[in-house]
Amino acid sequence: MEIQRVILNNIGLFENLEIALAPTEQNPSNITVFVGNNGAGKTSILKALATSLSWFTARLRTEKGSGTPILEDAILNKANGASIEIEVCHSSITPNNPDHIDYRSKVEYLKWTLAKNRKGRKSQYTSNLGDCTRLASLYRDALTHDDQISLPLIAFYPVERVVLDIPLKIRTRHTFGQLDGYDNSLSQGVDFRRFFEWFREREDTENESGISPDLLNKLRPLYKEIPDVWQYLNELQASARDRQLTAARTAISQFMPYLENLRIRRKPRLHMAVDKNGETLNVAQLSQGEKSLMALVGDIARRLAMLNPALENPLAGDGIVLIDEVDLHLHPSWQRSLCHRLIQTFPNCQFVLTTHSPLVISDCKNVLVYTLTNSELRQIPSQYGQDANMVLLDVMDTSIRNEKIDTKLKDLLEAIQDDNLAQAQELLTQLTEELPPNHLELVKAKLLLCKQELRHASH
Incomplete structure (x- = not known):
């Protein structure tokens, strides 16, 4: 599932704005990036997409579910009403059980419009959510016949996603069924508490059917004395690994290769531990940038794993991910490789990003980049391989020095x-x-x- 185009009428600063999103013929990657000064309207575009998509996730859950309405504050000043129209390209839903029919055998193009009028005003815009309802109904029908069907990830990570703490105790238990992969996915951003709880529950199940990593490390000295036993224990451990946990661990290691063996430890108190350059640390000891990136990547991987229970590699699931200020708290070296790692780790997800960093848009081929200036949208040529100072000057209209x-x-x-x-x-x-x-x-x-x-x- 991909958004091909979005049209904003009287939303935020935009009277009428039409945007094509990657992949396109000229930009075959799955990443679109918006750059511009603070207040240029980048966040308004992401929020509009999240608002429209919320109606799809709501109606996937229940036939008459209601998503987030357009807020009156989001309507352009002096306008009587506003609308958000998106066009979606959607490929076939294929059941995992070959005995069931293929519900759709070709690519479909759907579009829906969400409108809002000011109180006491008439407007030319009206909502038309027919295709949204029909698409959600297709998924509900598929789930009725095959509860292992894959669902698309829909997620929005706002700038307020900063991770300040990691819970030591879980006071409210949550469920982690397939549709729970949409919980707060468009309204809250990163939820490390939910990630911690999910990870602990999956790891408990994993340890019940295998050997805990801590025990395996204690048995390591037996390697030289009884190599056959050591090999058997490793094979047993590998076969018992939880596919969903493996997806989360793999995603995090793709972005931060120096972090290994993410796990839950009970002593001296309940906490999440990780090995950093060979040293075991409480995740709370990591830097703010490391925690933020781990929480973001871990949350995307967790939701993909929940929504794609039958996929051998849940990271190959598809979906739409919106991230505001994707460079937030990241070291320049991480910013430089960010788009490449998103594509490498989540190859079938469509990403729509905003950034203030020239490094994000200059180190990955085929990324579709737009600049926003005074409510005007302009597509710019590829910045791949461009000097960061030149990107600052030419794209971001910012001097490279005082x-x-x-x-x-x-x-x-x-x-x-x-x-x-x-x-x-x-x-x-x-x-x-x-x-x-x-x-x-x-x-x-x-x-x-x-x-x-x-x-x-x-x-």
């Missing part, structure tokens, strides 16, 4: 090129007092000035 210093450096270079050596020397003296001695542009300017002075001295 503007005052940048002006002085430009004046210095112009003075050198114009053979105005006295002015150049004065500017160089000023900059030398302000900048560190190893400043690259300053070093270059000194060399150029020295060459000009030598050339003049030889004449």
Whole structure:
């Protein structure tokens, strides 16, 4: 399931905005990225998509379910009403049981419109959710005949997804059935508490049918003495591994390879542990960036695992994932590889992202990138392989250095090129007092000035 196009009428800052989302013919990746200044409307686009998709997940649960309405505050000022229209491309639902029929044998294109009028006003926009209801009904019909059918992930991770704590105790137990993969998926973002509870429950089941990792490590010294027994124990452990847990562990290790063996420990108190570069740590000891990324990736993997119970690799499930400010709390090296790892780890999910980082859009081929400026949307050419400073200048309209210093450096270079050596020397003296001695542009300017002075001295 993929969104092909969204049309916003009087939503946020946009009077009329039509957006095609990747994959497209020119951009075959499954990632669309919006960049722009704060207040440009990036978040409004994601929220509009989440609002429209909420009606699909609600009607998948129950025939007459209601999703999130368009808020009156989201309507463009002075407009009487607003609408969100999305067009969805949806491929066939194939039951896992070959005795059952294939409910749809070809790709279908569906669209639905959600509208909202201001109180006491009339508007040209009306809701039409017929295709949304029909698509949800197809899934409910498939689930009726095969409770192992795969469902598409639909999730929105807002900027408020910061992970501040990890629970030590679970006071309210939740269920983890297939449809529970949609719980709070469009309204709450990352829920580490739910992830912790789900992980603990799956691991308890896994340990019941196999050997706990801690016990296996204690038996490691037997390897040299009884190699056949050690091999048997490892094979037993491998066969007992929970497929859903394996998906979560695999996803996290794809993004943070130095983290291994994520697990629940009971002593000295209940907590989640992980091995970082060979040292066992409480997950709460990780940095905010590490916890945020682990929670985000873990939550996507958890939901995919729940929604695709019969897939050998649940990470291959499809769906639509919206992430606001995807670079939040991430080190530049993580930002650089983020799109590539999303594609590699979740190959069949469509991602719609917003970012302020030039590194996110310059290190992955075929990503569809839009800039937003004064409510105007513009698709930009691929930034793959582009220098991050050039992306800052050309795409994000941001100087690569302090503007005052940048002006002085430009004046210095112009003075050198114009053979105005006295002015150049004065500017160089000023900059030398302000900048560190190893400043690259300053070093270059000194060399150029020295060459000009030598050339003049030889004449």
